[in-house]
Amino acid sequence: MKMQSIISAAYAALAITMATPVAAHGVGETVTPHFQQTIPNIPGKSLIALVVDYAPGGASPSHVHTKSAFIFGYVLSGKIESHVNDGPRRVYRTGESFYETPGSRHPVSRNASKSKPAKLLAVFVVDTDEKELTTSVEQDPSSRSKR
Structure with a gap:
């Protein structure tokens, strides 16, 4: 098999995965x-x-981010409720953005609406060899989302 074919197959597999x-x-x-x-x-x-x-x-489980990850979040649509580390809970609306520092604890990340969908773009700057961007954690009962 030619090298170009191998590279093309690898790019195709990556595109399908992505x-x-x-x-x-x-x-x-x-x-x-x-x-x-x-x-x-x-x-x-x-x-x-x-x-x-x-x-x-909808909601994400409580999680921590890898220690190498700096994260930029941008709300594409709807409203996202977020709570990071010991900061305040906040609702971000379409067009608003936020960031998270490496190793952040994220006990709340959820759709703030029970009737409309929401969409978030999360951009990570991370160590290239990092395999897991987030790790689920048990929530402290005091930080649980109130629904």
């Missing part, structure tokens, strides 16, 4: 990889973009 939604992690949540690229002028770092779709009332 276009396929990841299994839902939370109730009413679907995470879809959108973009992944190493950052040429920052050795060892990559940029990863994910689209998080929340059904009405």
